[in-house]
Amino acid sequence: PPARALIRMVRDAERVVVFTGAGISTECGIPDFRSPGGLWTKYRPIEFQDYMSSAQMRAEAWRRKFAMEPAFRAARPGRGHNAIAHLVRIGKVRNVITQNIDNLHQMSGVPENRVIELHGNATYAHCLDCGLRHEIDDIRMAFEATGEAPGCRACGGIVKTATVSFGQAMPQEEMLRAEAATEDCDLFLAIGSSLVVYPAAGFPLMAKRNGARLVILNREATDLDPYADLVVSDDIGSVLEPLSTLNN
Numbered sequence: 001p002p003a004r005a006l007i008r009m010v011r012d013a014e015r016v017v018v019f020t021g022a023g024i025s026t027e028c029g030i031p032d033f034r035s036p037g038g039l040w041t042k043y044r045p046i047e048f049q050d051y052m053s054s055a056q057m058r059a060e061a062w063r064r065k066f067a068m069e070p071a072f073r074a075a076r077p078g079r080g081h082n083a084i085a086h087l088v089r090i091g092k093v094r095n096v097i098t099q100n101i102d103n104l105h106q107m108s109g110v111p112e113n114r115v116i117e118l119h120g121n122a123t124y125a126h127c128l129d130c131g132l133r134h135e136i137d138d139i140r141m142a143f144e145a146t147g148e149a150p151g152c153r154a155c156g157g158i159v160k161t162a163t164v165s166f167g168q169a170m171p172q173e174e175m176l177r178a179e180a181a182t183e184d185c186d187l188f189l190a191i192g193s194s195l196v197v198y199p200a201a202g203f204p205l206m207a208k209r210n211g212a213r214l215v216i217l218n219r220e221a222t223d224l225d226p227y228a229d230l231v232v233s234d235d236i237g238s239v240l241e242p243l244s245t246l247n248n
């Protein structure tokens with residue numbers, strides 16, 4: 001069965017890169033984007049330009065953020081996160097490249113310097129002008145008091161969750177680190193992503209071009225399935241859990 005083949009490929013590999021999307025966190029109570037019930041089936045994304053150009057859009061973005069906050073707060077790493085953390089601990093996995101903004105890889109024990117966040121992190125906010133960090137709770141209290149998202153307390157600039165929105169520049173350092181990790185791996189595991197959002201979804205084929213084997217683990221088919229050495233169309237938690245006992 002495909003899940004067994006996956007375990008064998010991980011056992012045989014030396015330098016694994018894990019690449020994750022929202023599908024790894026659904027069992028933790030965080031909805032993904034494109035499945036039934038996913039975020040983009042309820043909302044239209046607020047693009048960066050919208051956020052920058054209208055206080056109304058900023059207020060709407062913060063209302064959405066606060067609505068999801070209880071689920072985010074309650075979320076703990078799932079079986080997939082824990083298995084990956086184990087593979088990092090035994091030295092099998094070098095880097096975790098993630099599109100996720102939920103901080104769950106770090107929470108599962110993967111050292112911060114091994115997690116490459118392509119789309120940022122939603123557990124805090126920052127000023128787009130001076131970079132000062134702002135806590136979500138402080139913004140929520142100000143928002144509740146005034147009905148408006150507050151400006152930066154240092155410079156008055158626009159404050160935004162530390163995530164990358166559509167239309168916003170990718171973080172340069174993370175892109176370079178992801179490239180280096182991808183070029184250096186012998187096995188690339190793409191887990192829980194529909195693989196439709198670029199440039200992030202370019203990494204699986206970059207790995208292939210560099211001679212790595214490619215595994216796609218996702219409930220639904222993706223456009224990149226034809227390029228994969230192995231496609232596992234199953235539940236992430238159940239498939240990855242057995243990897244938690246791998247020795248080397």
Ligand code: OAD
Pocket residue numbers: 020021022023024026027032033034035038099100119164165166192193194195196197217218219220234235236237
């Ligand atoms: P998607 O919602 O596009 O894809 C998640 C995939 O995970 C879907 O194909 C699901 O079928 C699958 N899935 C969900 N739960 C699963 C489970 N328990 N087992 C197996 N498969 C499961 O999410 P991403 O690919 O992460 O970016 O989305 C990519 C980017 O689009 C996000 O980073 C975000 C979004 O817009 C920005 O907003 C910039």
Ligand code: ZN
Pocket residue numbers: 127128129130131132152153154155156157
């Ligand atoms: Zn500022």
